[in-house]
Amino acid sequence: MKIIVCVKQVPDTSGAVAVNPDGTLNRASMQSIINPDDKTAMEAALKLKDETGCRVTAVTMGPPPAAEMLRELMAMGADDGVLVSSREFGGSDTFATAQILAAAVKHLGVEKDDIVLCGRQAIDGDTAQVGPQVAEKLNLPQVTYVSEIHKSDSTVTCRRMLEDGYMTVRVQTPCLLTCIKELNEPRYLSARGIFEAYGKPMSVYDYETLKDDPLIDPTTIGLKGSPTNIFKSFTPPRRSAGVMLEGADRKSCEKLAGILASRHFI
Numbered sequence: 001m002k003i004i005v006c007v008k009q010v011p012d013t014s015g016a017v018a019v020n021p022d023g024t025l026n027r028a029s030m031q032s033i034i035n036p037d038d039k040t041a042m043e044a045a046l047k048l049k050d051e052t053g054c055r056v057t058a059v060t061m062g063p064p065p066a067a068e069m070l071r072e073l074m075a076m077g078a079d080d081g082v083l084v085s086s087r088e089f090g091g092s093d094t095f096a097t098a099q100i101l102a103a104a105v106k107h108l109g110v111e112k113d114d115i116v117l118c119g120r121q122a123i124d125g126d127t128a129q130v131g132p133q134v135a136e137k138l139n140l141p142q143v144t145y146v147s148e149i150h151k152s153d154s155t156v157t158c159r160r161m162l163e164d165g166y167m168t169v170r171v172q173t174p175c176l177l178t179c180i181k182e183l184n185e186p187r188y189l190s191a192r193g194i195f196e197a198y199g200k201p202m203s204v205y206d207y208e209t210l211k212d213d214p215l216i217d218p219t220t221i222g223l224k225g226s227p228t229n230i231f232k233s234f235t236p237p238r239r240s241a242g243v244m245l246e247g248a249d250r251k252s253c254e255k256l257a258g259i260l261a262s263r264h265f266i
């Protein structure tokens with residue numbers, strides 16, 4: 001049994017967010033972190049590793065500096081890391097990203113007892129589309145918004161968090177789960193873990209490695225193969241301060257009705 005965890009390196013938006021004049025994020029001036037939901041997914045994988053002794057592989061698609069994040073994940077406890085990186089993959093939208101990640105997961109091999117874990121959502125792109133798309137491309141059953149995982153034999157029982165309650169789902173492995181922060185509290189790095197991380201294997205999958213997979217079609221990957229294109233991004237203008245009306249007397253109510261009528265709300 002192995003667990004493959006898809007992890008994205010994202011800019012840290014908890015502090016000051018630097019924005020370029022054209023409205024795009026100034027990533028170079030911001031620190032990069034492990035996407036929070038993906039850290040949760042890694043912790044879930046490591047808990048299963050603690051229980052079963054399975055192998056845990058962290059996979060990321062990104063530019064070469066994303067390798068540092070893979071070392072951090074190995075320091076947490078992942079057994080190895082895969083950096084999916086190539087000029088041909090740059091500028092991919094969620095559809096193309098999922099194609100490439102699915103090809104990388106296939107290259108690692110998905111067997112009967114295996115689980116693919118993703119975060120629910122990345123804090124920069126924020127679409128929550130990549131996990132479900134990877135599952136579709138790999139033809140795997142998927143469970144999203146997972147807040148509890150119990151593995152037994154060839155099934156996984158998951159608790160899904162919904163807006164108005166929970167849903168319990170049992171799914172056959174191999175499967176893909178997308179994890180939410182309620183699932184666990186990710187562990188801290190230990191000095192020993194950091195030391196051991198530098199002895200663990202890291203592979204780089206580039207275009208050459210994956211090009212024989214039918215998913216790696218130049219017309220469906222990278223900027224040119226992406227069906228969605230960001231043609232403009234901007235910061236919305238600040239809202240002007242609201243009008244405060246005090247009192248609940250007739251005069252105030254007439255004033256409120258006058259304002260609403262002047263704006264055609266009533």
Ligand SMILES: Cc1cc2nc3c(=O)[nH]c(=O)nc-3n(C[C@H](O)[C@H](O)[C@H](O)COP(=O)(O)OP(=O)(O)OC[C@H]3O[C@@H](n4cnc5c(N)ncnc54)[C@H](O)[C@@H]3O)c2cc1C
Nearest residue numbers: 007061091093094118119121122125126127128129130230
């Ligand atoms: C140079 C550049 C150009 C871009 N151009 C476009 C564009 O033209 N159109 C467009 O729509 N988008 C574009 N993007 C954004 C890109 O599509 C998204 O970053 C990517 O598809 C992931 O989508 P998301 O952030 O919404 O992830 P989500 O779907 O929110 O992520 C869900 C989960 O999927 C996994 N995951 C997501 N991304 C990765 C990854 N890279 N590696 C490993 N796991 C991952 C993680 O487990 C994550 O928690 C561009 C990005 C860059 C850097």
